[in-house]
Amino acid sequence: MTETSSGRRLAVIGTATAALTAVAVFGVFFVAPEDADQGIIQKIFYFHVSIAIASLVAFGVGCVAGIRYLRSREQRHDDVSVIAVGLGLLFSVLVLLTGSIWAKASWGTWWVWGDPRLVTFLIVILLYAAYFVLRSSVEGERQRRYSAIFAIAAFASVPLSFYSVRVAQSFVHPVVFTQGGANMPSSMVVWYVVSQVAAIGLFLTMLQLELIQRRAERRLRALKLQLERALA
Amino acid sequence: MSVRAARQFRALLVKDLRLELQTRETAVAMVLFAVAAMVIFQFAIGTRTDETTPFAGGILWATLALTAVLGVGRSYVPEREQGVLDGLLVAPVSRMTLLVSKAVAIASYMLAVEVVAVPLAGIFFVEGPFFADLGLLLVVCLLANAGIGILGALFGSMSLFSRARELVLPVLFLPSIVPVVIAAAGATHAIAGVSNDMAEYRGFCLFLGIYALVFGLVAYATYPYVFDD
Amino acid sequence: MSEGAALAVLGPNGAGKTTLLRMMATLLRPDAGELRVAGHECPEHADRARALIGYLAHDPLVYLDLTAWQNLELFADLYGVPRGGIGDVLERVGLLARAYDRPRTFSRGMMQRLGLARLLLTDPRLLLLDEPYGGLDARGAELLDALLGAERATRAVVLVTHDVERGVALADRVMVLRAGRAVLDEAAAGLDPSAFRERYEALVR
Numbered sequence: 001m002t003e004t005s006s007g008r009r010l011a012v013i014g015t016a017t018a019a020l021t022a023v024a025v026f027g028v029f030f031v032a033p034e035d036a037d038q039g040i041i042q043k044i045f046y047f048h049v050s051i052a053i054a055s056l057v058a059f060g061v062g063c064v065a066g067i068r069y070l071r072s073r074e075q076r077h078d079d080v081s082v083i084a085v086g087l088g089l090l091f092s093v094l095v096l097l098t099g100s101i102w103a104k105a106s107w108g109t110w111w112v113w114g115d116p117r118l119v120t121f122l123i124v125i126l127l128y129a130a131y132f133v134l135r136s137s138v139e140g141e142r143q144r145r146y147s148a149i150f151a152i153a154a155f156a157s158v159p160l161s162f163y164s165v166r167v168a169q170s171f172v173h174p175v176v177f178t179q180g181g182a183n184m185p186s187s188m189v190v191w192y193v194v195s196q197v198a199a200i201g202l203f204l205t206m207l208q209l210e211l212i213q214r215r216a217e218r219r220l221r222a223l224k225l226q227l228e229r230a231l232a
Numbered sequence: 233m234s235v236r237a238a239r240q241f242r243a244l245l246v247k248d249l250r251l252e253l254q255t256r257e258t259a260v261a262m263v264l265f266a267v268a269a270m271v272i273f274q275f276a277i278g279t280r281t282d283e284t285t286p287f288a289g290g291i292l293w294a295t296l297a298l299t300a301v302l303g304v305g306r307s308y309v310p311e312r313e314q315g316v317l318d319g320l321l322v323a324p325v326s327r328m329t330l331l332v333s334k335a336v337a338i339a340s341y342m343l344a345v346e347v348v349a350v351p352l353a354g355i356f357f358v359e360g361p362f363f364a365d366l367g368l369l370l371v372v373c374l375l376a377n378a379g380i381g382i383l384g385a386l387f388g389s390m391s392l393f394s395r396a397r398e399l400v401l402p403v404l405f406l407p408s409i410v411p412v413v414i415a416a417a418g419a420t421h422a423i424a425g426v427s428n429d430m431a432e433y434r435g436f437c438l439f440l441g442i443y444a445l446v447f448g449l450v451a452y453a454t455y456p457y458v459f460d461d
Numbered sequence: 462m463s464e465g466a467a468l469a470v471l472g473p474n475g476a477g478k479t480t481l482l483r484m485m486a487t488l489l490r491p492d493a494g495e496l497r498v499a500g501h502e503c504p505e506h507a508d509r510a511r512a513l514i515g516y517l518a519h520d521p522l523v524y525l526d527l528t529a530w531q532n533l534e535l536f537a538d539l540y541g542v543p544r545g546g547i548g549d550v551l552e553r554v555g556l557l558a559r560a561y562d563r564p565r566t567f568s569r570g571m572m573q574r575l576g577l578a579r580l581l582l583t584d585p586r587l588l589l590l591d592e593p594y595g596g597l598d599a600r601g602a603e604l605l606d607a608l609l610g611a612e613r614a615t616r617a618v619v620l621v622t623h624d625v626e627r628g629v630a631l632a633d634r635v636m637v638l639r640a641g642r643a644v645l646d647e648a649a650a651g652l653d654p655s656a657f658r659e660r661y662e663a664l665v666r
Contacts, residue, residue, distance in 0.1 A: 146393075148454075149390065310524055319523065319579070324509070
């Protein structure tokens with residue numbers, strides 16, 4: 001039956017994620033070398049970047065699920081799509097929070113317009129918040145269809161937004177403020193990879209959890225309805 | 233595109249333009265809105281400084297983005313009356329033809345506004361001569377309008393079936409149109425001053441072209457699903 | 462359905478008559494099952510079916526702010542029929558004198574007649590009519606009667622109506638819907654309209 005297999009899947013992914021997260025946190029804070037310039041606050045970058053990428057993965061899943069919904073019109077794809085987009089949105093907010101903390105610690109301001117990643121995620125949040133506004137303003141099958149269409153369009157917006165912000169910024173701020181690109185020493189890279197996999201694992205775990213809950217709720221509601229009809 | 237589709241496209245576009253010319257509601261309101269917006273921006277930012285040239289491109293395209301929201305919102309109003317949309321959908325015209333004709337109609341309204349707003353922005357905000365650059369700016373406008381038209385036609389048609397469509401449309405449309413504003417403002421800025429940075433200008437124009445292409449593909453793939461059939 | 466055939470779809474409000482008709486008009490996609498209209502699989506080949514369909518509903522489906530002539534030009538182009546027929550069609554519905562006026566200035570009956578003109582222009586083989594007598598004035602009703610009577614030979618008609626007697630009188634097959642299901646589907650040939658009315662009332666209670 002689907003319940004036990006998805007339950008088992010959840011258990012596997014969940015445990016793996018929990019283990020990875022524990023390893024990542026331990027590794028980042030106790031093993032990875034401290035950055036010479038920024039000190040301990042630089043550590044937040046591991047999480048900032050890995051959550052950012054996980055959120056993009058989430059939006060990608062939302063887009064793909066949207067495409068699959070349009071082709072097959074099966075409810076389960078819409079479930080995956082809406083949950084993935086919701087998680088992506090949640091992670092994006094975390095990206096802004098961690099980025100903001102880092103900015104405050106580095107420069108004393110809570111926000112910098114000069115960081116293309118931060119600005120892009122602001123736009124991304126607006127975009128995917130709009131997804132939910134759209135969802136709440138249409139009903140029935142159309143709701144699922146339009147959500148799928150917008151999930152696709154919004155995902156196409158993301159790289160375009162990022163690129164345009166970066167190009168525009170590069171004319172005003174020729175120095176790239178964000179740190180942690182390809183120039184990370186290998187002692188840091190390994191912990192970055194661990195946190196990245198953990199972040200994606202977190203996304204998958206929450207996705208699976210939410211999917212199971214949704215299906216259970218639906219089944220419960222269907223049973224209630226049947227019961228009412230039988231008693232009437 | 234077959235001859236028949238071309239005839240249908242032309243008929244639909246003529247319909248939209250005729251409706252606009254005969255009622256003249258939307259274009260005039262859009263132009264007035266654009267001018268009012270630019271005046272507001274001037275009082276919001278411009279009075280703090282004498283140097284408004286750096287802002288010219290930004291103010292112009294912020295204004296045009298907001299005007300575009302108005303225009304897209306109005307563009308499907310005729311179809312909402314009297315069940316006319318059903319009349320179109322039941323006809324043997326492909327959904328793509330409907331989308332493309334709407335996109336071109338929206339782009340046309342935008343061009344009509346730009347014909348007034350661009351020179352006006354030049355007069356209000358740019359110091360020094362700029363008339364020679366109007367041709368370059370026309371290219372920027374055409375490319376930006378393509379992206380605005382395509383997205384506007386797609387989201388506008390979805391908002392036909394939404395509650396609170398006056399709110400839903402801007403919320404969907406504005407964040408999606410941010411790259412256009414950035415690139416168009418950047419291209420405008422590159423040529424607004426005394427010196428023209430053609431490399432920058434070309435880069436931004438290329439970006440606008442790519443944007444229109446990407447969303448053209450997205451619209452092509454998703455538009456058939458907007459309607460219930 | 463074959464040429465010259467007419468199906469009347471009856472039923473109380475909310476029974477699903479309009480939904481059924483809209484599906485036949487390829488405006489809606491069925492959740493389950495197959496749909497073949499005028500010999501074409503829908504929704505895959507809906508385009509080909511649409512060229513043969515004429516749909517008339519409660520609303521006339523015309524643009525209020527284009528002139529009558531411009532409206533018909535648009536539909537002529539959409540359906541790929543020559544524009545030469547516009548004048549004749551306008552004359553038939555009695556709107557030739559108002560050809561250059563906008564439907565916004567028309568009465569309801571005139572607007573519906575323009576909708577009828579849209580239909581006549583494209584000479585559809587399948588007529589899908591949803592309560593068409595609703596907005597029609599006397600002249601329009603006459604025309605519609607002709608369409609459904611004398612000129613029916615080359616067309617098939619599906620008529621959704623509240624008017625049980627008329628439906629039975631006009632059609633050769635009758636279907637009654639109730640809460641989304643067909644509770645009756647039989648030939649109308651031998652049916653007496655008033656007797657049928659009683660059966661109908663019983664069915665839909």
